Amino acid sequence: MITWQKLARLTLEHLTLSLSAVLLAIAVAVPAGILLSRSRRLADPVITVVGLFQTLPAIALLAFMIPLMGIGTKPALTALFLYALLPILSNTCKGLLGVDPSVKEAARGMGMTPLQMLLTVELPLAFRVIMSGIRTSTVLIIGWATLGAYVGAGGLGEPIVSGYAMVSPKLILAGGVPVTLMALLADFLLGRLERKVTPRGLQV
Amino acid sequence: MVRFENVSKVYPDGTKAVQELNLHIARGEFVCLIGPSGCGKTTALKMINRLHEATSGKIYVDGRDISMVNPVELRRNIGYVIQQVGLFPHLTIAQNIELVPRLLGWDKARRDRRVNELLEMVGLDPAVYRDRYPRELSGGQQQRVGVLRALAAEPDLILMDEPFGALDPITRETLQDELKRLQAKLKKTVVFVTHDMDEALKLADRIVVMKEGRVHQVASPEELLRNPKDEFVEQFVGRHRMVAPADSLTVGEIMIQDPVSARPEYGLAEAVATMRKRRVNSVLVVDEGGKLLGLVTARAIERGMARHRTLGEIMETRLTTVQPHQPVTHAVQRMLLERLEFLPVVDEQGRLQGLVTNTSLVGTLSGLEEAEQTGGATA
Numbered sequence: 001m002i003t004w005q006k007l008a009r010l011t012l013e014h015l016t017l018s019l020s021a022v023l024l025a026i027a028v029a030v031p032a033g034i035l036l037s038r039s040r041r042l043a044d045p046v047i048t049v050v051g052l053f054q055t056l057p058a059i060a061l062l063a064f065m066i067p068l069m070g071i072g073t074k075p076a077l078t079a080l081f082l083y084a085l086l087p088i089l090s091n092t093c094k095g096l097l098g099v100d101p102s103v104k105e106a107a108r109g110m111g112m113t114p115l116q117m118l119l120t121v122e123l124p125l126a127f128r129v130i131m132s133g134i135r136t137s138t139v140l141i142i143g144w145a146t147l148g149a150y151v152g153a154g155g156l157g158e159p160i161v162s163g164y165a166m167v168s169p170k171l172i173l174a175g176g177v178p179v180t181l182m183a184l185l186a187d188f189l190l191g192r193l194e195r196k197v198t199p200r201g202l203q204v
Numbered sequence: 205m206v207r208f209e210n211v212s213k214v215y216p217d218g219t220k221a222v223q224e225l226n227l228h229i230a231r232g233e234f235v236c237l238i239g240p241s242g243c244g245k246t247t248a249l250k251m252i253n254r255l256h257e258a259t260s261g262k263i264y265v266d267g268r269d270i271s272m273v274n275p276v277e278l279r280r281n282i283g284y285v286i287q288q289v290g291l292f293p294h295l296t297i298a299q300n301i302e303l304v305p306r307l308l309g310w311d312k313a314r315r316d317r318r319v320n321e322l323l324e325m326v327g328l329d330p331a332v333y334r335d336r337y338p339r340e341l342s343g344g345q346q347q348r349v350g351v352l353r354a355l356a357a358e359p360d361l362i363l364m365d366e367p368f369g370a371l372d373p374i375t376r377e378t379l380q381d382e383l384k385r386l387q388a389k390l391k392k393t394v395v396f397v398t399h400d401m402d403e404a405l406k407l408a409d410r411i412v413v414m415k416e417g418r419v420h421q422v423a424s425p426e427e428l429l430r431n432p433k434d435e436f437v438e439q440f441v442g443r444h445r446m447v448a449p450a451d452s453l454t455v456g457e458i459m460i461q462d463p464v465s466a467r468p469e470y471g472l473a474e475a476v477a478t479m480r481k482r483r484v485n486s487v488l489v490v491d492e493g494g495k496l497l498g499l500v501t502a503r504a505i506e507r508g509m510a511r512h513r514t515l516g517e518i519m520e521t522r523l524t525t526v527q528p529h530q531p532v533t534h535a536v537q538r539m540l541l542e543r544l545e546f547l548p549v550v551d552e553q554g555r556l557q558g559l560v561t562n563t564s565l566v567g568t569l570s571g572l573e574e575a576e577q578t579g580g581a582t583a
Contacts, residue, residue, distance in 0.1 A: 106290030109255055109363075110304050110353070111280030124294045199294035201337030 002159055002174050011178050014155035018145045018182075021077055022138050025084035030130065033092025034118065040097065047090050053082045058144050062151050076153035080145060084137040091133025095126030128198055135190040142183040146175065156182075205231040205361060205393040206252060211261030213247050213417075221247040223417040225261070231360070232391045236404035238440070239414035245397045248414070249363050252395065253279045265361065280304055283354030283362035283392075287369045289346050291338040297323075297349055298334040304357040322352040326382060327507070344375035351383065355390070364396045368403065374476075374502045377485050380406055381503070401441055402563065405429070413437055429566075455535050456528030458565065459549045459558030465490045468497060468516025472505050475515055486546050486561075489519045494555040496548055499523055525550045528557050535560050 036043040053061070061082065065075030099122050107117045123130075149157030156175040163171030195203075206229040213222040222244040229235050237245040250256040251263060254275040263270050270278055291300050301322060302315040310318070320330040326348045338346055347367060354362050368376040384407060387394060398404055404411050405425045413421045413428070413436075421433040432438040465488040466475060475487055485502040498519030508518040525548045526535050535547055539562060549558040 100288075100290070100293075102286060102288030102290040103292060104290075105255070106284070106286060106350075107292070109253055109279055109284035109286070111276050111278070111307060113276050116307070121292055125292075201294045201296070201339065 002171060007159075007174060007178065010154060010156050010158055010175070011182070013153075014142070014145055014148075014157075014179065015182065017073065017076060017080065017148055017153060017155050018138070018142045021080035021141050021145070022084050022134070024077070024081045025088055025137060026134060028081075029085050029088035029133075030092050033089045033130075034096065036089070036093045037096035043093050043097070047086075047093065050086050050089055054086045058083065058147050059150070062147055066151060071152040073148075073153045075151050076145070076148035080141050080148070083144060084141050087133040087136040087140070088130070089133075091136075092126070092130045095129030095133075096122050098129065099125045124199060125202070128194060128202065131190070131194040131197075135187060135194065138186050138190060139183050142179060142186055146179055205229050205233070205266060206395065207264040208248070209262045209264070211248075211251065211258045211263055213244070213251060213256060214259045220417050221256075222251070222258075225417075225419060227412060227419060227422070229393060229395060231393055234387055234394045234396065234407060234409045236408035236411045237395065237397045237414060238399060238401065238404045238411055239420070240440075241399065242416075243414040244417040245399075245412075245414050246365055249365055249395055249397045252361075252363055253282045253284060280307055280357065281359050281361075283357075283359045285347075285350050285354045285362070285364040285367045287366040289338075289343075289350040289370075291346055291349060291353070293338050296335050296337060297341070298330075300338065300349060301353050301356050303353065308357055310357075318356060322355060325386065326352065342375075343371055344379060347371060347379060348382070351379075351386075355386075355392075359392070361393045361395070364394060366397055366399070369398070369400070372480065373483050374479060374485050376403075378503050378506065383407065413440060453532040454528065455526050455530050455532055455549055455560060456558070458532055459528065459560050461558050463488055463548075463556070463559035465556060466515055467491070468514060468519065470515045471513060472509055472515065472518070475500065476502070476505055487515065488548055488556055488559065489515050490556050496523070496525065496550050496554055496556045497521065499546060499548065501546075523548060525554075526560070527551065532565075536565065539565070 036046055058079065061079045062075065065079050069075040069078060103121060103125070104117065107121045112121070145153075145155050146157035146160055148155050149161045156179045159171045159175035163169065163173075163175065206227075208225045208227040211222060211225040212220065214220050225244075225248060237248060239245050247256055251258050252265065252270070254270060258271075265273075265278070265282070292303075295303075298316075298319045301319050302310075305315050305318060319334065323330045323333055328345065328348065333341075333345075338349070341349065351364075351367065354364075368379050371379065380403060387407075396404075396407060405428075408425055410422060410424055411428050412419055413423075413433075415436060421428070421437050423431070428437070428441060432441050464478060464482050464484050464486075466478070468489050468491070470489075479485060479487060479502060487500050488496060489498045489500060490496055497516075498521040500515050500519045504518050504520070512518050524538055524542055524544060526538065528549055528551065538544065539547055539560070545562055547560040548556060549560060551557055
């Protein structure tokens with residue numbers, strides 16, 4: 001059977017794996033989304049290509065990772081990172097492109113540099129959309145991180161995988177329930193954060 | 205202040221937006237660029253702050269060739285107001301207004317002072333409005349803030365791109381009056397794009413009529429009404445506005461016969477609705493016998509809305525009036541001398557007969573002139 005201690009360790013592993021993947025994805029996708037938003041012509045094809053990763057079955061992507069990176073945390077993290085990219089990238093891009101053109105024209109006409117415009121006008125106005133991309137990614141990744149167990153990355157997928165092999169519903173639930181709770185909690189907390197950091201002028 | 209020398213703007217696809225533009229705008233002058241859509245007026249305006257780049261020719265602002273000036277620095281010294289207002293929705297009114305001063309590095313105390321001073325200038329109480337957000341303001345109030353934002357860093361030059369085009373007629377007129385008052389006080393150089401001839405005639409010192417990317421006629425409002433260059437300008441000015449001799453006419457012949465009137469107990473909100481519907485910006489207050497008691501303007505209602513309920517409470521009772529049999533020249537004189545916008549017409553018993561306004565005056569006169577000319581031709 002599984003001990004509470006072990007469950008706690010697996011939960012922590014799961015959390016670390018998911019959060020690392022999301023944070024990495026933010027670090028890459030937000031700046032990339034900003035760059036893409038500068039050119040509408042470039043934005044569409046790039047988002048389509050990144051979207052392709054999304055369509056690959058997660059298990060297949062993980063299987064591809066093994067010959068490339070062996071087993072362990074690394075292939076799992078890479079696969080999850082690729083999955084997390086799209087919602088953040090496309091939302092960053094969409095959010096920025098969606099900023100009212102007249103607001104941008106006013107900002108430019110008042111003598112803001114492109115960087116000032118980005119930091120003080122465009123990003124704050126796009127923030128909500130970007131945040132919702134991050135939220136989607138996070139919830140998605142917490143769920144998919146269970147597959148990490150197949151490549152030896154640990155996490156709450158482990159009891160699920162063994163429970164599946166041993167036909168032990170208890171074991172499956174021991175992994176499944178915490179994952180679900182974690183995803184729900186992440187969704188709730190990020191939703192709160194999103195509202196909290198939305199400027200009052202934009203709240204409805 | 206602004207000088208265009210042979211300025212052209214050709215788009216990569218070969219469209220010529222502006223061709224060989226030569227224009228000198230003096231310091232303190234209020235110039236309206238007017239013309240049908242696609243005539244290049246907005247392009248011309250946006251070349252001044254380099255939102256559009258000229259493809260040939262030179263533009264000087266304050267003696268400096270602007271192609272040699274960093275666009276960011278150039279724009280910070282030029283006020284800019286657009287039709288869609290473009291206030292930053294995530295910033296408060298105060299933060300919106302103080303944006304350029306902040307970019308220019310003014311300290312907080314100075315920015316605060318400036319914001320209060322500006323808000324007071326257009327009758328928005330700083331205590332109430334400083335910390336509001338744009339979406340909490342009406343369209344007219346938002347554009348007031350848009351204008352203040354352009355004035356904030358005390359630029360000598362202000363560019364306005366159809367700033368009042370999206371407002372309803374009453375609000376538009378109120379803001380035009382306000383802008384005129386501000387301009388008289390601040391003496392800024394203003395370049396103002398519009399397609400509304402009434403607006404241009406009301407505001408401009410000089411009107412630049414553009415057509416197909418070229419300057420077609422440059423003239424003062426008076427000159428434009430008297431001597432339109434050709435059919436095109438004539439049509440654009442509108443025949444009905446052209447000037448006619450006024451000596452032989454009486455007030456009764458030219459007054460608006462059926463001005464909007466109401467009883468003193470009429471509510472302010474109702475009055476606003478009626479004025480909107482009839483597209484006027486004043487209402488005459490009469491008693492049950494038709495005797496004129498006073499006059500209420502849209503602006504007075506806007507000011508008094510919070511504290512008062514009926515027209516009777518806020519009406520202006522000290523009115524100059526004329527009688528129908530008096531000559532029009534008398535009415536014109538009164539309006540000019542006392543700077544009146546409205547001149548009610550009453551009979552000997554003080555009963556309301558009609559109304560003369562400064563715009564109706566010009567309009568009605570020209571119609572008569574036309575009739576006279578046709579009459580003369582057949583005789």
